[in-house]
Amino acid sequence: MAYSAKARELFAEDIQAIRDKGIYKEKRFICSSQNAEIEVEYPEGAPKKKVLNFCANNYLGLSNHPEIVKAAHEGLDERGFGMSSVRFICGTQDIHRELQDKVSDFLGMEDTLLFPSCMDANSGVFESILGPEDLILADRLIHASLIDGIKLCSAQYDTFKHMNMKHLKKKLELHQDKRHVLVVTDGVFSMDGDLAPLDEMCDLCDQYGAMILVDESHASGFIGKTGRGTHEHFDCIDQVDLITTTFGKGLGGASGGCVSGKKELIELCRQNARPYLFSNSMAPPIVNASIKVMDLVTKDTELRDKLEWNAAYFRKGVEEAGLCVRPGNTPIVPVMLYNAKLANDMSRDMYAEGIYVIGFFFPVVPSGAARIRVQLSAAHTKEHIDKAVAAFKKVGEKYGILGLDKKGIIEKYGM
Amino acid sequence: MADEMKDMILEYVIEEYVDEEDDEEEVGYDTPLISSGIVDSFSMVSLKVFLEKKCHVSLPDKEATPEAFDTVNKICELVRRFQD
Numbered sequence: 285m286a287y288s289a290k291a292r293e294l295f296a297e298d299i300q301a302i303r304d305k306g307i308y309k310e311k312r313f314i315c316s317s318q319n320a321e322i323e324v325e326y327p328e329g330a331p332k333k334k335v336l337n338f339c340a341n342n343y344l345g346l347s348n349h350p351e352i353v354k355a356a357h358e359g360l361d362e363r364g365f366g367m368s369s370v371r372f373i374c375g376t377q378d379i380h381r382e383l384q385d386k387v388s389d390f391l392g393m394e395d396t397l398l399f400p401s402c403m404d405a406n407s408g409v410f411e412s413i414l415g416p417e418d419l420i421l422a423d424r425l426i427h428a429s430l431i432d433g434i435k436l437c438s439a440q441y442d443t444f445k446h447m448n449m450k451h452l453k454k455k456l457e458l459h460q461d462k463r464h465v466l467v468v469t470d471g472v473f474s475m476d477g478d479l480a481p482l483d484e485m486c487d488l489c490d491q492y493g494a495m496i497l498v499d500e501s502h503a504s505g506f507i508g509k510t511g512r513g514t515h516e517h518f519d520c521i522d523q524v525d526l527i528t529t530t531f532g533k534g535l536g537g538a539s540g541g542c543v544s545g546k547k548e549l550i551e552l553c554r555q556n557a558r559p560y561l562f563s564n565s566m567a568p569p570i571v572n573a574s575i576k577v578m579d580l581v582t583k584d585t586e587l588r589d590k591l592e593w594n595a596a597y598f599r600k601g602v603e604e605a606g607l608c609v610r611p612g613n614t615p616i617v618p619v620m621l622y623n624a625k626l627a628n629d630m631s632r633d634m635y636a637e638g639i640y641v642i643g644f645f646f647p648v649v650p651s652g653a654a655r656i657r658v659q660l661s662a663a664h665t666k667e668h669i670d671k672a673v674a675a676f677k678k679v680g681e682k683y684g685i686l687g688l689d690k691k692g693i694i695e696k697y698g699m
Numbered sequence: 700m701a702d703e704m705k706d707m708i709l710e711y712v713i714e715e716y717v718d719e720e721d722d723e724e725e726v727g728y729d730t731p732l733i734s735s736g737i738v739d740s741f742s743m744v745s746l747k748v749f750l751e752k753k754c755h756v757s758l759p760d761k762e763a764t765p766e767a768f769d770t771v772n773k774i775c776e777l778v779r780r781f782q783d
Contacts, residue, residue: 424742431741443742445715651736 306624307647318347318537320663324640335640336668338658340537343506343615344587345663347537351580352573356538359572367565371398372554375565383571386578387542391504391512391529392521395550398571400563402501402530402541403429408557409497409528409543410437410466419462421455423447423469423480427499430468430528439466446473449484456492465494466526471514472502475649475657477616479507482514486523497526497545502616505534505581506588525549531570536577540566591615591662594669598660601673606686608693615660619676620653622690623697627654630679637675652699704754704778709771711749716742728772733765740765750774756781 302308313325315332318340323332346352359379369375384396399405406429410420420434420441434441442459445451452467459465467489469480482498489496500513504527508516515524526545531538543553553560566574581587595615602619603609610618621627627643634641634656645654658672680686685693705728713726716738732738738746747763750756756778767777 422741424739440748441744442748443745445718646736647739650739 306645318342320345320661320665320668322640326635333635333638335635335638336664336671338639338641338660338664338672340659340661341502341533342537342661342663343502343534343591343659344581345591345661346535346577346580346587348663349580352536352576355576356569356573359569363568363572365569366567369565370562371560371565377565377568377571379568379571379575380565383566383575383578384542386575386582387529387544390578390582391500391527391544392515393524393527393544394547396542396544397550397553397557397560398566399541399543399557399559400566401532401539402499402528403432404559404563405528405541405543405557406430406433406499407436408433408559409526409553410434410439411558412553412556413549414439414464414466416440417462418464418466419459421452421459421465421467421494425473425475426468426470427474427501430470430499434468447478447480449481449488452485453488453492456488456494460492465492467494467496469496469498470502471498471500472507472614472616474502474616475644475655476610476618477612477614479514479517479612479614481518482524483518483520486518486520490523495525496523497528498524500527500529501533501541502614503534504529505577506591507614510585511581511588531566531574531577535581536570536574538570538573540570540574587662591660594662594664595660597666598658598664598669598673601669602658602676605673605677605680606688607676607680608685608689610655617658617660618655619658620655620690620693621685621697622652622654622694622699624654626683626685626693626697627656630683631656633679633682634675637678639672639675652694705771705775707753708750708774708778711753712738712746712771715745715749726771729770731769732771733769738768743768746774750778754778754782 311328314322315325316323320337322335322337324335325332363377363379367375380398384398387396410433414437416438418439420439422434422443423446424443425446442455444455471480486496503513505511507514515521526549528543531540543550599617608620610620624645627645631641631643641656641658643656717726747758751758758781768774
């Protein structure tokens with residue numbers, strides 16, 4: 285047996301090292317469908333507990349929406365379970381094309397290509413369109429999947445300070461000698477809930493002849509007045525060249541992703557992107573349900589309006605309770621604690637209060653910037669939010685942090 | 700000459716990576732950059748681009764590790780090794 289006792293021992297040491305660093309990911313089991321109210325088994329083997337979920341990417345509450353579930357059933361009945369093929373061999377149904385067209389219309393882009401996930405879209409897009417004479421210029425806090433995609437690509441890359449337009453301009457000037465420059469950013473940054481200043485970024489890109497790619501995974505369906513995304517919010521839809529986004533968050537919550545944008549770039553992805561060429565198509569029930577999602581978000585703004593109201597109501601509640609909250613206007617509300625142990629302890633106590641939230645700390649967020657990230661959903665009711673605010677107030681009081689700002693919390697608990 | 704290089708790199712690190720609003724962060728020649736989180740492994744590339752341009756060296760990817768980039772002093776050692 286090649287897996288020797290020595291190999292087992294060495295791998296066990298690797299796992300212990302993860303535990304020693306305090307970054308071991310515990311198993312948590314959800315024993316219900318995904319929703320605002322869920323049943324959780326945590327820690328493993330513990331009795332199931334009913335809690336309110338404030339850490340899902342279920343922004344529009346579509347993960348278990350009856351119309352979406354119905355559409356998935358119809359997709360299953362009419363087009364079967366799976367495709368048993370990659371897209372370009374025999375894995376593309378007419379419903380894949382229909383979904384692509386609907387996404388293009390919704391995002392205001394020329395063309396769209398589906399991938400098994402947005403992680404795959406981000407892995408494949410850069411290598412498909414850029415080469416060694418090109419440069420990728422990325423915000424320093426972009427999502428890990430974009431970083432992986434950039435590293436898989438033969439283009440050179442450089443970074444600019446998070447949302448710092450002066451620095452972006454300086455870097456664009458520095459790299460004028462490159463064939464193509466592609467600026468890369470998240471539309472909404474998942475850990476901070478920051479909105480990238482896309483209007484300014486697009487103007488700079490126009491000025492220096494650079495292209496821009498925006499990952500809209502935490503924006504599609506609800507940012508902007510009709511939910512088109514960050515480019516709608518900043519009124520620069522026509523200036524964006526590429527968008528990557530997911531059907532695994534606001535737009536349904538199952539899986540699947542896409543690259544959308546200028547038709548030549550999408551065509552190159554269709555020809556070259558390895559996750560498109562070597563991984564299975566999105567399954568028919570998910571495609572059919574995602575078509576229904578696009579219909580729902582195109583029809584009216586009811587869900588995104590409710591989400592917007594919920595986020596503002598929660599934000600006001602925790603701010604008035606005296607928690608230190610990172611400013612913003614997205615459904616991602618980081619309750620700042622700065623100290624990793626405090627974030628961990630408070631999230632555990634919140635769970636005991638029936639609120640499921642998670643503490644985030646280095647290396648997921650910068651050192652000394654630990655927080656509990658709260659994510660609102662259109663599926664939350666006012667009562668759910670009141671309960672979450674009351675729990676934050678109770679737990680915050682226990683730790684003596686109500687009314688303290690960053691300096692006060694760090695003085696009390698360190699970084 | 701060596702001190703000039705150190706100062707140049709330190710100045711760049713402060714300008715490139717230290718938040719302008721963060722007056723508590725003092726960075727010196729031996730301040731850990733990567734392991735402390737001031738510079739993350741992704742944005743470390745900006746430093747590599749700068750060094751190659753300013754110091755006229757080519758730093759192989761396998762040598763430009765987070766460990767070798769962890770302090771200004773270590774970075775100087777690395778650059779000098781490839782200048783020789």
